[in-house]
Amino acid sequence: MKTRILAILLAGLSAAGATCSVNVNVNSGTPLDEADAIINIRRTDGQAQASVEASIRRGFANVNLTDEQSVSVNDVELMRSGSLFFATVEAGSSYTVRVVEPTRGVNTTNVVEPGGFDITGPAEGSTASLSGFTVEWSNSEPGFFVEILITQNLLGEPKSLLVGPLPDAGSQLIPDMQIASAGFGQGAPMTIAVTRIAEDSAVAGFASGVMQVRLTKSVTVNAGP
Numbered sequence: 001m002k003t004r005i006l007a008i009l010l011a012g013l014s015a016a017g018a019t020c021s022v023n024v025n026v027n028s029g030t031p032l033d034e035a036d037a038i039i040n041i042r043r044t045d046g047q048a049q050a051s052v053e054a055s056i057r058r059g060f061a062n063v064n065l066t067d068e069q070s071v072s073v074n075d076v077e078l079m080r081s082g083s084l085f086f087a088t089v090e091a092g093s094s095y096t097v098r099v100v101e102p103t104r105g106v107n108t109t110n111v112v113e114p115g116g117f118d119i120t121g122p123a124e125g126s127t128a129s130l131s132g133f134t135v136e137w138s139n140s141e142p143g144f145f146v147e148i149l150i151t152q153n154l155l156g157e158p159k160s161l162l163v164g165p166l167p168d169a170g171s172q173l174i175p176d177m178q179i180a181s182a183g184f185g186q187g188a189p190m191t192i193a194v195t196r197i198a199e200d201s202a203v204a205g206f207a208s209g210v211m212q213v214r215l216t217k218s219v220t221v222n223a224g225p
Contacts, residue, residue: 030063032056032071032101037209041073041095043113045217050095050113052087054078056206068102071205095213099205107205111213114144114168114196119219121171122192127224130184132176137194137217140170145197147214148172150182152190152223159183165197186223193218 035058043050052073056063062083065071071078071085073095078085089095094112101107121136122128135148147164161182163172184190195216203209 029066030058031103032069032099032205033104034058034207035063037203037206039097039203039209039211041213043091043215045215048091049088050091052078052089054085055083056085070100072098097203097211101205109200109203109211111198111200111211113213114198114215117196117217119192119194119217122219122221124219126221128190128221129224130176130179130186131225132174132179134171134173135192135194136171140168142168144168145199147195147197149193149195150174150190152184152188154183154185154188168196184223186225188223189220190223191218191220
């Protein structure tokens with residue numbers, strides 16, 4: 001449930017960052033150990049870089065970092081744009097958040113990238129039944145979570161279905177009711193993207209801090225009866 005709520009908050013933060021660059025309430029000089037942070041690191045399989053997005057707030061106000069404060073991921077400092085902080089970092093097997101607060105010193109938190117998996121079903125180029133099919137992936141691990149995003153462009157109209165976040169169980173049934181509700185149909189390929197999520201709910205250096213590292217892999221399949 002906590003991961004589902006976090007995903008909703010992150011989606012809202014992403015939308016806010018994409019549409020608004022003006023902050024009405026900004027807190028300058030707030031000690032970071034009195035601020036709350038949500039940090040999201042995303043990478044698509046095959047990409048050499050990962051994108052970092054973070055929200056740092058105290059109550060309802062955004063926190064503006066002073067010259068002495070900094071938040072970095074793998075030694076790349078996050079820079080503010082609008083209501084969020086952003087960075088692009090080289091892909092790695094793990095990501096370290098470094099929080100510098102002059103009144104408290106330096107704190108670091110490391111989260112591994114949840115790699116080492118492949119989508120095993122439906123296979124690339126195979127047929128997924130609109131009557132229902134099961135998405136399967138290898139090397140499931142307790143403690144990770146998974147999101148499944150299915151998309152299709154049918155007659156020029158985009159269709160999508162998001163399932164999760166769910167515990168990493170290695171498979172998930174996509175029933176016909178969900179498929180029909182999303183409006184998928186025959187005549188156009190579907191893309192199935194599986195995102196594996198590692199999470200740390202105690203990022204050091206903040207009053208409360210949550211960090212997610214997401215790795216996405218995808219296959220393209222045919223829509224069949």
